[in-house]
Amino acid sequence: AQSVTQPDIHITVSEGASLELRCNYSYGATPYLFWYVQSPGQGLQLLLKYFSGDTLVQGIKGFEAEFKRSQSSFNLRKPSVHWSDAAEYFCAVGGYSSASKIIFGSGTRLSIRP
Amino acid sequence: GAGVSQSPSNKVTEKGKDVELRCDPISGHTALYWYRQSLGQGLEFLIYFQGNSAPDKSGLPSDRFSAERTGGSVSTLTIQRTQQEDSAVYLCASSLGPGTDTQYFGPGTRLTVL
Numbered sequence: 493a494q495s496v497t498q499p500d501i502h503i504t505v506s507e508g509a510s511l512e513l514r515c516n517y518s519y520g521a522t523p524y525l526f527w528y529v530q531s532p533g534q535g536l537q538l539l540l541k542y543f544s545g546d547t548l549v550q551g552i553k554g555f556e557a558e559f560k561r562s563q564s565s566f567n568l569r570k571p572s573v574h575w576s577d578a579a580e581y582f583c584a585v586g587g588y589s590s591a592s593k594i595i596f597g598s599g600t601r602l603s604i605r606p
Numbered sequence: 607g608a609g610v611s612q613s614p615s616n617k618v619t620e621k622g623k624d625v626e627l628r629c630d631p632i633s634g635h636t637a638l639y640w641y642r643q644s645l646g647q648g649l650e651f652l653i654y655f656q657g658n659s660a661p662d663k664s665g666l667p668s669d670r671f672s673a674e675r676t677g678g679s680v681s682t683l684t685i686q687r688t689q690q691e692d693s694a695v696y697l698c699a700s701s702l703g704p705g706t707d708t709q710y711f712g713p714g715t716r717l718t719v720l
Contacts, residue, residue, distance in 0.1 A: 526708075536649075536697070536711040582648065593639065593662050594709060598648035 494519050496585050496597035504603040507575055513568040513600050515583030525566040526584040526594065527557055536582065542566065553577070578604045608632075610712035612698050618718045619688055627683040627715045631700030638681050639709060640673060641697040649697065655681060688719045 495518045505511055517523055527539040540551025547559040557568045566583060580601050586594040611630045619625050631638050640652040651665040655675045666672070670688075675681040685692055695714040701707035 528711075535713050536699075536709075538708050538710075541708060593651055593654045595651065596641075596649040 494585060494595050496583050496595050498581075498583055498597035498600050500600045501598075502601045502603065504605055505573055506605045508572050511568075511570045511573045511577070511602070513581050513583075513602070515566045515568065515597060516564050517566065517583070517585045518564065519585050524586040525557070525559060526586065527551065527555070527566075527568050528582045528584060528596075529553075529579045530582065530599075531579040534579075539568070539581075573602075573604055575604045575606070578602055610698055610700050610710050612696075612712040612715050614715060615713065616716045616718075618720065620720050621690060622687055624684065624686045625688055625717065627685075627696050627717070629681045629683070629698030629700075629712060631679060631681070631698070632710055633679075635700035635702055635710075636678065637701045637703055637707065637709075638675060639699045639701075640681070640683050641699065642667075642694045643697055643714070644694040652683070652696075685717075688717075690719045693717055693719045 497516045499514050525542040528536045529539050530536045539555050540549050540557055542549045542559045549557050555570050557566055559566050580599045582599045583597040584594045610632055613628045617625055636657055638655040641649040642652055643649050653660055653666055653673045654662045657678050658675050670686045673683045695716050697714045698712045699709035701709045
């Protein structure tokens with residue numbers, strides 16, 4: 493069965509510190525992987541996505557994610573966080589079947605310590 | 607329009623009443639998704655449309671929930687005989703195609719059942 497696990501419910505980091513948000517997936521075929529961000533009072537916005545090719549993917553707002561097939565992981569990273577990065581982050585997995593849907597993880601809430 | 611729109615933005619209803627939530631996807635997007643986000647929870651998949659047909663209705667929580675899409679565009683999610691546990695934010699998303707494509711989310715409809 494397809495599933496996405498985000499093991500960290502809530503993370504707090506200091507402004508300027510590095511960030512890594514974990515995501516593990518279970519999928520029977522080649523996965524398509526996404527990270528979305530939901531800022532307070534805002535809709536969900538795509539940060540980045542991986543379909544194939546280079547396993548290190550660059551996204552908007554200085555975020556990147558690395559696909560590791562051996563670990564079934566797609567962790568999100570940022571070298572230096574800003575206060576505006578405080579938000580809820582969702583990892584998602586999809587497939588290339590015409591009937592496939594995207595499955596979201598339960599989210600990780602990021603707080604920034606001044 | 608420029609993005610996915612949903613109406614109403616807020617809906618307060620009494621237990622037992624029926625409600626209809628509307629989603630206008632981005633023009634040309636063939637895939638349309640409905641999700642539910644309860645307070646502090648992740649995104650719960652409800653139903654997915656490709657064109658006017660729904661290949662996946664597996665997420666609808668009960669037979670009180672139904673959805674339709676007409677003209678490959680507007681979709682309506684109907685909840686009959688609402689219950690307090692139906693209170694949540696209902697999100698709609700659309701994408702150019704299924705599975706692999708980026709989903710663009712609407713702002714959501716906040717439903718409160720008293």
